[in-house]
Amino acid sequence: MKLTKIAVLFAAVGLSASAFATNGYFSHVYGMKAKGMAGVGIALPQDALAAATNPAGMVNVGDRLDVGIDWFKPSRGAEITGNAFDPDGPGVFPAMPFNGNWSGDGQSNFLVPEFGYNKMLGWDMSAGIAVYGNGGMNTHYETNPFAAGGLGAAMGGQNPGGVNLEQLFIAPTFAMKLNKNHAVGVSLIYAYQRFGATGLQAFTANPAFSLDVASLTNRGYAHSDGWGLRFGWTGQVSDSVTLGATYATKTKMSKLKEYAGLFAEQGGFDIPENYGAGIAVKATPQLTLAADIQQINYSKVKSIANTVDCFFTVPAPSCQLGASGGPGFGWRDMTVYKLGLSYEYSKDVTLRAGFSTNRQPIPGSQTFFNILAPGVVENHVTFGATWTLPSKDELTVGYMHAFEKTVNGSGSIGAGFGAGEAKIKMYQNSLGIAYGLKFK
Helix, strand or coil: CHHHHHHHHHHHHHHCCCCCCCECCECCCCCHHHHCCCCCCCCCCCCCCHHHCCHHHHHHCCCEEEEEEEEEEEEEEEEEECCCCCCCCCCCCCCCCCCEEEECECCCCEEEEEEEEEEECCCCEEEEEEEEEEEEEEEEECCCHHHCHHHHHHHCCCCCEEEEEEEEEEEEEEEEECCCCEEEEEEEEEEEEEEEEECCHHHCCCHHHECCHHHCCCCCCEEEEEEEEEEEEEEECCCCEEEEEEEECCEEECCCHHHCCCCHHHHCCCECCEEEEEEEEECCCCEEEEEEEEEECHHHCHHHHCCCHHHHCCCCHHHCECCCCCCCCCCCCEEEEEEEEEEECCCCEEEEEEEEEECCCCCHHHCCHHHCCCCCCCCEEEEEEEEECCCCCEEEEEEEEEEEEEECCCCCCCHHHCCCEEEEEEEEEEEEEEEEEECC
């Protein structure tokens, strides 16, 4: 009962915490030990958050409880150049471009909690639960790009502008060993998300822009939920090599009804399928090397993947915001590569480091709408350490830096909006701490 209350408390805290994740909008890591190794964990379970990466790993971590908190600080911004927007038409009055440089850091400090519990059911089975932020997306422009110049004057844009998306997963998990070397596991995932947008009045002034202009901006928070599954396998194929694989289904979420005029499919925002494989090598008794490859299929979710291209012409019903074929963020699929190492410096101290990289999901042609969601960072470096206390419990810290990435627009603003280019950029830092209680 106490553990259930703790899990519910962490879930409640998670709902009040925003995150702007680093692999598109997915988190780069789940679990503080994995954080120190750039998120590696498919073949290397280390704590009770293993279920978030590969549920099969839970049968290898023993009886334990892990709780942690991550301080996350992103820096994001946008610039528009070469714009010549003229709300009254060519030659009527002087053009009123919305060129400028904006910071989206009106809110830039976030706390993201995590919770995991695992109970062994004999030597070959385990049951547990993980509660964690799957991902998120936040921008807060005190001076709103979509309220600037002629765009704001003609279409009623207001300050501030931005979006906030938060996703929380609660994942009860069962894992079992098929034999002493191979294990499988499954997590039933309950997903909850909430979303809010402000300052997008520029897209409500013309009824042709949206199926439902009253459900496009400044509607407070919309909430939705859904269910999914994650499957996993680990196999120790030699004394020093372990392999792993995992697959998570697409999670069909209920509609974000308050934003039915913004997101494709009348407020649809499903969570895309993702899968991966990993390897862990015990190079020496003290040194472990591990690597993961992860695939996130953003292109299978219309509100994320639909492009904005047709919106810059006169919007037909099929290209209005909120329509099934209407504009989205134009994100492409993402492949993430992770490499980490763990070194047992002494019997009480373990040191970790890692590097991950990806091709960010936003093409240069799609940067205009992604002023709201500049999830463009690619390269991450991480460090971490665990101290084993006299009680045999563990204190773990992890640090991540995502290097600044800029995406320059290429035909990103249509002629109907005055042409020009939108440039978006981001970098990030995070620092976390976790406490692990080992029951045996």
